[in-house]
Amino acid sequence: MRASGFTIIEALVAIALGIAVCGAAYGTARMAASSLTAIDRLAVQNRLLLAGASAALHELDSWASLDDPLDPSRQPLRTAPAGDARPFAAMAFDSPARSLVFDPSHPRSWFRSCPIFTAAHGFGDYSILARLGHPDPAREWYPRMIADLGATLGYYALLDYLPSNTYFHYYGVNGLTPWEVRETRVTPKAGELTHNNNIGGYAGTPRDLWAISAAAAFTVTTEPGYRAGGIHRRVLRARNLLTDADGKTVIDQGTRMAIPIPPAAEGGRFYTMDGGAISATADHPVAMPVKPMHWPRLEVRVSRLIASGRRVNAGKVLLTDPITGEATKMFFTATATTLRGARRNRGLDETAP
Numbered sequence: 001m002r003a004s005g006f007t008i009i010e011a012l013v014a015i016a017l018g019i020a021v022c023g024a025a026y027g028t029a030r031m032a033a034s035s036l037t038a039i040d041r042l043a044v045q046n047r048l049l050l051a052g053a054s055a056a057l058h059e060l061d062s063w064a065s066l067d068d069p070l071d072p073s074r075q076p077l078r079t080a081p082a083g084d085a086r087p088f089a090a091m092a093f094d095s096p097a098r099s100l101v102f103d104p105s106h107p108r109s110w111f112r113s114c115p116i117f118t119a120a121h122g123f124g125d126y127s128i129l130a131r132l133g134h135p136d137p138a139r140e141w142y143p144r145m146i147a148d149l150g151a152t153l154g155y156y157a158l159l160d161y162l163p164s165n166t167y168f169h170y171y172g173v174n175g176l177t178p179w180e181v182r183e184t185r186v187t188p189k190a191g192e193l194t195h196n197n198n199i200g201g202y203a204g205t206p207r208d209l210w211a212i213s214a215a216a217a218f219t220v221t222t223e224p225g226y227r228a229g230g231i232h233r234r235v236l237r238a239r240n241l242l243t244d245a246d247g248k249t250v251i252d253q254g255t256r257m258a259i260p261i262p263p264a265a266e267g268g269r270f271y272t273m274d275g276g277a278i279s280a281t282a283d284h285p286v287a288m289p290v291k292p293m294h295w296p297r298l299e300v301r302v303s304r305l306i307a308s309g310r311r312v313n314a315g316k317v318l319l320t321d322p323i324t325g326e327a328t329k330m331f332f333t334a335t336a337t338t339l340r341g342a343r344r345n346r347g348l349d350e351t352a353p
Contacts, residue, residue, distance in 0.1 A: 045296055049317055049330055052300045056315030059285040059302045060336035066222055066283060069346050076222050083230035085154030087220050087339060092350040096137035097144045100351060102163050108141035113169045116205055118177050127175035143170030150180065153339075154232030155193055156218040159209060159306045160339045168193060169206035181206075193235070210309030217307035220339065221281035231281065278303055282316070296321045296328075304339075311338070 059065055067088040068074035077088040093100045103109060112130035114123050134140040146168060149158040169181045180193050217236040282301040301316040313336040319328040343349055
């Protein structure tokens with residue numbers, strides 16, 4: 001009896017077809033698995049971006065990474081190194097010469113300095129109208145608020161507190177314009193609010209918010225290196241100009257000063273926005289303290305600036321894939337709580353009952 005079966009050729013063809021079918025099925029399954037892995041990883045990245053954006057928005061509203069109201073050990077800006085201000089220090093506004101009632105119709109809110117010249121009294125002695133130590137509290141309020149807010153809380157707080165139509169100029173007890181608001185240097189030192197930024201029509205005149213922050217910025221930070229140099233009483237300039245040994249010759253150093261040199265050797269130099277100063281002074285709230293090691297690394301940065309007459313609250317979320325090294329960035333700005341609002345939430349502005 002003859003048994004039926006495959007010939008060698010038929011068997012070889014069948015085996016080849018089977019291998020091809022199995023290979024196609026394996027490739028399809030592998031592609032499906034890779035697609036699911038990619039989809040899952042993309043979903044993880046999206047969730048991390050959402051977590052980072054939420055952490056940045058929360059920080060912009062709460063200011064918690066700068067001053068945690070529930071943890072006294074995380075309140076570094078209530079004290080300050082020598083030469084710096086304390087943006088979260090308690091401050092009393094309990095006298096007629098230092099009140100937080102900004103009524104534009106009240107005589108104390110009127111600008112009484114010379115409107116066209118800051119240095120001397122070539123156009124008359126305007127200090128008899130308003131100055132520090134004036135016997136009339138209503139005529140001391142304007143200079144007192146500028147001087148005390150800047151010295152205690154810093155220049156960001158000064159620009160944040162006072163109305164946007166404020167002219168930042170005052171006369172001292174001696175009737176002269178302090179260096180702080182005199183605006184004569186291209187390279188302002190610590191404790192000098194105004195600076196010569198070559199804004200047409202404003203040189204040597206009292207400046208409003210836009211003119212004082214044009215080509216410059218003011219910020220709040222806990223970064224130790226910048227605080228040691230008095231960053232809260234300094235101007236971040238848009239370009240890095242350094243003075244020579246004679247204190248007068250201006251040297252354009254381009255973008256070489258990413259981090260300020262030690263304050264003790266600083267001389268006439270000042271901080272610059274070029275080279276990474278804004279990134280270096282950004283806050284880094286923790287969005288996700290615990291996560292699997294194979295997940296992308298999440299970094300959140302928050303910057304608060306007053307620049308070119310605007311208040312900028314910026315958030316940046318950075319994801320870095322530990323496997324591929326691919327980086328994903330998301331940058332956004334938001335409307336958020338002001339420094340004054342954050343201080344009021346903490347009860348740091350002591351007002352008269």
